[in-house]
Amino acid sequence: EAQVTQNPRYLITVTGKKLTVTCSQNMNHEYMSWYRQDPGLGLRQIYYSMNVEVTDKGDVPEGYKVSRKEKRNFPLILESPSPNQTSLYFCASSSLAGGYNEQFFGPGTRLTVL
Amino acid sequence: AQSVTQPDIHITVSEGASLELRCNYSYGATPYLFWYVQSPGQGLQLLLKYFSGDTLVQGIKGFEAEFKRSQSSFNLRKPSVHWSDAAEYFCAVGAHNAGNMLTFGGGTRLMVKP
Numbered sequence: 162e163a164q165v166t167q168n169p170r171y172l173i174t175v176t177g178k179k180l181t182v183t184c185s186q187n188m189n190h191e192y193m194s195w196y197r198q199d200p201g202l203g204l205r206q207i208y209y210s211m212n213v214e215v216t217d218k219g220d221v222p223e224g225y226k227v228s229r230k231e232k233r234n235f236p237l238i239l240e241s242p243s244p245n246q247t248s249l250y251f252c253a254s255s256s257l258a259g260g261y262n263e264q265f266f267g268p269g270t271r272l273t274v275l
Numbered sequence: 276a277q278s279v280t281q282p283d284i285h286i287t288v289s290e291g292a293s294l295e296l297r298c299n300y301s302y303g304a305t306p307y308l309f310w311y312v313q314s315p316g317q318g319l320q321l322l323l324k325y326f327s328g329d330t331l332v333q334g335i336k337g338f339e340a341e342f343k344r345s346q347s348s349f350n351l352r353k354p355s356v357h358w359s360d361a362a363e364y365f366c367a368v369g370a371h372n373a374g375n376m377l378t379f380g381g382g383t384r385l386m387v388k389p
Contacts, residue, residue, distance in 0.1 A: 194377075196379075201284065201381050201382075202381055203279075203281075203365055203379035203380050203381045203382050204319075204365065204367075204377075204379040205379070206376060206377070206378075209376070219376070251318065251319065253377075261307050261326065261369055263309070263321055263324060264377060266311075266318045266319040266320075267318060268317070268318040269317075269318050
């Protein structure tokens with residue numbers, strides 16, 4: 162089944178404790194992206210990647226890092242989480258073949274930073 | 276830069292009534308437009324999309340949307356709402372010259388009265 166998976170689905174942590182949220186897709190998509198969802202703000206893009214070893218900032222990259230060492234994986238790293246990073250996070254992927262294509266979203270990771 | 280506005284944060288309709296969710300966008304060229312639905316505790320599911328051609332697009336679950344260039348709108352409609360349609364709905368615009376980027380509106384939460 163074609164899908165985007167994220168782990169963990171739920172995470173409660175404390176300020177300053179480094180964490181990684183994993184994202185993996187099995188559709189051989191070139192494009193992957195991370196979003197955060199906050200009430201009233203919709204989804205805002207954090208980082209995106211057009212292909213392996215190619216990443217770029219989205220609208221709200223501060224406090225986050227990403228890497229794209231393999232095509233299928235795009236982990237989101239919070240080196241020193243703070244309470245304002247408490248949010249619902251979504252990973253997405255899409256093909257870049259033939260122009261613009263729809264993005265497929267993972268199930269989300271709900272992060273709470275105390 | 277593109278932007279999306281969903282003027283209604285909350286909407287309540289009675290089961291069986293018709294529904295229209297508003298979406299206005301700002302983009303300098305012909306946009307790619309999307310409607311996503313997020314059921315409680317779930318990820319985002321694509322309802323429908325507009326890339327080009329017929330301005331009235333049909334989606335899943337009985338939804339449709341109409342692209343009106345003159346009004347910069349892409350409103351979502353359904354003739355008869357079911358209780359299972361209660362969810363949050365997001366309109367999004369895609370920029371084909373910005374790396375597959377999606378810009379989301381703030382979302383509209385739909386509640387359905389029995």
